[in-house]
Amino acid sequence: MPDRKPSKGEKGGTVTREHGFATRAIHAGQKPDPSTGAVMPPIYQTSTYVQEAVGRHKGYEYARTHNPTRAALEACVASLEGVEHGIAFASGTAAIHAILTLLQAGDEVVAGENLYGGTHRLFEQVLRRFGLKFRYVDARDGREVAAAIGPATRMLYVETPSNPLMRLTDLSEMGGIARRAGCLFVVDNTFMTPYLQQPFEHGADLVVHSTTKFLNGHSDMVGGIVLARDAELEGRLRFLQNSVGAVPGPLDCWLALRGLKTLPIRMERTESNARRLAAFLAAHPKVEAVHYPGLPDFAQRELAVRQMKGFGGVISLELADGEAGRRFLKSLEVFQLAESLGGVESLCSHPGEMTHAAVPAAERERMGLMDRLVRLSVGIEDADDLEADLERALAAL
Numbered sequence: 001m002p003d004r005k006p007s008k009g010e011k012g013g014t015v016t017r018e019h020g021f022a023t024r025a026i027h028a029g030q031k032p033d034p035s036t037g038a039v040m041p042p043i044y045q046t047s048t049y050v051q052e053a054v055g056r057h058k059g060y061e062y063a064r065t066h067n068p069t070r071a072a073l074e075a076c077v078a079s080l081e082g083v084e085h086g087i088a089f090a091s092g093t094a095a096i097h098a099i100l101t102l103l104q105a106g107d108e109v110v111a112g113e114n115l116y117g118g119t120h121r122l123f124e125q126v127l128r129r130f131g132l133k134f135r136y137v138d139a140r141d142g143r144e145v146a147a148a149i150g151p152a153t154r155m156l157y158v159e160t161p162s163n164p165l166m167r168l169t170d171l172s173e174m175g176g177i178a179r180r181a182g183c184l185f186v187v188d189n190t191f192m193t194p195y196l197q198q199p200f201e202h203g204a205d206l207v208v209h210s211t212t213k214f215l216n217g218h219s220d221m222v223g224g225i226v227l228a229r230d231a232e233l234e235g236r237l238r239f240l241q242n243s244v245g246a247v248p249g250p251l252d253c254w255l256a257l258r259g260l261k262t263l264p265i266r267m268e269r270t271e272s273n274a275r276r277l278a279a280f281l282a283a284h285p286k287v288e289a290v291h292y293p294g295l296p297d298f299a300q301r302e303l304a305v306r307q308m309k310g311f312g313g314v315i316s317l318e319l320a321d322g323e324a325g326r327r328f329l330k331s332l333e334v335f336q337l338a339e340s341l342g343g344v345e346s347l348c349s350h351p352g353e354m355t356h357a358a359v360p361a362a363e364r365e366r367m368g369l370m371d372r373l374v375r376l377s378v379g380i381e382d383a384d385d386l387e388a389d390l391e392r393a394l395a396a397l
């Protein structure tokens with residue numbers, strides 16, 4: 001069992017890894033402000049810190065390098081993922097960029113296809129110019145992944161479930177493949193959150209989140225975070241965080257910290273709503289297919305049950321054609337047409353033209369990202385209202 005003393009990643013807090021998830025979500029990395037007793041960590045809205053004498057300071061010199069509100073967020077998410085180290089960034093994309101800049105020109109990355117559209121754009125339109133090479137595989141197939149790894153491969157990068165088709169990757173199998181190949185295993189855990197999926201238990205070296213989504217959960221900030229177990233990797237990422245400077249502001253860190261406090265109850269409500277809506281959609285004659293890991297006939301049901309503690313709040317569905325999809329999206333009222341996911345409010349989108357518009361059409365086709373696909377991010381409203389909204393929009397088709 002883990003030791004009792006607070007880990008380094010939880011410095012300042014009194015909560016240890018032995019406390020339950022909900023307790024850590026509320027307290028990890030946080031303690032009452034010593035000067036006032038304020039229960040909530042202050043928003044340290046400052047760019048610098050006064051020094052008593054040259055070189056005599058309290059560990060804080062300049063706010064790109066250190067900020068106490070940011071440190072609290074980093075410690076809290078690290079605790080939830082079950083590791084020591086968190087390194088926060090200005091967005092999920094900046095966090096992913098930092099991970100990739102651990103590599104050198106000439107290095108190769110094997111990545112699951114069906115990545116978040118912005119990640120694909122970062123890999124293909126930015127990082128490729130700096131000499132990194134990317135190879136995309138169907139990460140449902142361990143043999144295909146193992147076969148794609150070559151002598152220059154330094155990283156295996158996956159998202160599970162994939163966005164928006166909800167295809168699952170077996171994290172333990174990938175962890176084994178990465179370990180045997182001696183490459184870093186990176187998991188984007190944005191869709192599941194640490195409440196529902198713990199990639200470090202399956203051999204991940206780094207976990208990344210867009211905190212913009214479920215972790216903050218209120219659609220009022222943009223942020224990202226990388227989690228690491230290994231101190232050497234943490235040191236290199238900390239160096240990149242400071243050297244590149246894509247750091248989050250203290251107010252955004254504070255908002256994410258506040259959002260985290262309700263993560264468990266939000267995820268439970270989101271999921272119970274999503275399960276009910278997925279079942280409703282699957283039984284509806286105007287819906288051709290529903291992709292949701294919580295459905296009893298989900299193709300990778302066994303893996304879903306083994307690897308995930310729940311099935312999350314994102315559902316994608318196929319209608320008769322692209323035209324039907326557009327009409328459906330237009331007639332929804334409670335579900336609002338917007339990019340993003342993971343907030344308390346329900347959103348709907350057309351991945352082909354919205355979140356994945358940066359992916360070239362031919363590539364989208366190959367990935368199975370057809371025009372008739374619609375994505376729902378289920379919020380925590382009343383399930384009756386959400387179901388009625390879907391029913392009305394489907395009846396109008």
Ligand SMILES: *Cc1c(COP(=O)(O)O)cnc(C)c1O
Binds near residue numbers: 093116159209213
């Ligand atoms: C949104 C998202 C990102 C990018 O995060 P930003 O905060 O928008 O930069 C990365 N991965 C996944 C799975 C996402 O949903």
